[in-house]
Amino acid sequence: MLDIINRLLGRESHSSRNVAKERLRLVLVHDRAGVSPELLQTLRVELIQVISNYMEIDEHSLEVSLDSSENQVALVANIPVKKMKRTVQTETA
Amino acid sequence: MGEVIVITSGKGGVGKTTTSANLGAGLASLGDKVCLIDADIGLRNLDVVMGLENRIVYDLVDVTSGNCSFRKAMIKDKRFENLFLMPAAQTKDKTAVSPEQMRALTEEIKSEFDYVIIDCPAGIEQGFRNAISGANQAIVVTTPEVSAVRDADRIIGLLEKEDLREPKLVINRMRYQMVKHGDMMSIDDIIDILAVDLLGVVPDDEQVVISTNRGEMVVMNDSSRSGQAYRNIVRRIKGEDIPMMNLEEEGGFFRKLRQIIGLK
Numbered sequence: 001m002l003d004i005i006n007r008l009l010g011r012e013s014h015s016s017r018n019v020a021k022e023r024l025r026l027v028l029v030h031d032r033a034g035v036s037p038e039l040l041q042t043l044r045v046e047l048i049q050v051i052s053n054y055m056e057i058d059e060h061s062l063e064v065s066l067d068s069s070e071n072q073v074a075l076v077a078n079i080p081v082k083k084m085k086r087t088v089q090t091e092t093a
Numbered sequence: 094m095g096e097v098i099v100i101t102s103g104k105g106g107v108g109k110t111t112t113s114a115n116l117g118a119g120l121a122s123l124g125d126k127v128c129l130i131d132a133d134i135g136l137r138n139l140d141v142v143m144g145l146e147n148r149i150v151y152d153l154v155d156v157t158s159g160n161c162s163f164r165k166a167m168i169k170d171k172r173f174e175n176l177f178l179m180p181a182a183q184t185k186d187k188t189a190v191s192p193e194q195m196r197a198l199t200e201e202i203k204s205e206f207d208y209v210i211i212d213c214p215a216g217i218e219q220g221f222r223n224a225i226s227g228a229n230q231a232i233v234v235t236t237p238e239v240s241a242v243r244d245a246d247r248i249i250g251l252l253e254k255e256d257l258r259e260p261k262l263v264i265n266r267m268r269y270q271m272v273k274h275g276d277m278m279s280i281d282d283i284i285d286i287l288a289v290d291l292l293g294v295v296p297d298d299e300q301v302v303i304s305t306n307r308g309e310m311v312v313m314n315d316s317s318r319s320g321q322a323y324r325n326i327v328r329r330i331k332g333e334d335i336p337m338m339n340l341e342e343e344g345g346f347f348r349k350l351r352q353i354i355g356l357k
Contacts, residue, residue: 015275
């Protein structure tokens, strides 16, 4: 009964049980991969540098994270593009 | 040749010592010859949990350093025909024993026992290395909390690296009502995350505290649910196929109780 009320109130996915599960899932992806937050931060900075050569991106909304499903770990980067550049400005160009 | 089982968890305070004492007593009550080793040197506790603290003369470090034989250091539990305790040293620290010494000791003991159960200290340092070095099976104890599950995951990884593959999980202090209300991770949630085999679930039970206060083991308490859970785990260790306890039972009982009270 309480479950039904919870579901009606939309509380189901915000229950502390689900919050715990989700937080654990994420922290274990990092623990298992042996990736430190510092490493991800460095990756993020370098990604911005490289991508900025090709397009204008929203650096502040850029998200880089590790995710896992089944036995695979994926690097997920969500990079909002503001504008494409007409010419490629690499260092050699 | 006996089985050497290490009881470990990573995190402290999840019930390693209580689990060790109850599984040891439970196995002994079924007729197996059991030696419990307290590997928590410097912070020994298995003796008080079992109510044997007044009978210690020699300890684990006396044995590994050659002061006495392991038979002399072992305390026989008078309540159980076949139960023995090898107490930890209280005044030394974890570096007083090496993994090689522990391996040699368990090798010697297991030739005379059906089960050798090692109560591992918290942490992943030398105490942990010592405790697992002679083991051929591992039981990981956790509770339904993020910190305990995270540490269990780390420990499972370390055990597998040390070739203690397929550790079995015991979930301790489960509160079914909280799970039902969405306020605690369920058994399935934890198993999904850790991807290991479940050996048993012990409900949160005041009887554990009461038994421990008296230096008794709840596994001998026929009317307690946690005692039943431990008895089931013991039989699973012995290879029996015992179904998990019915989780709805408790809710059903209390619901009925509430209905009765409500009617009055």
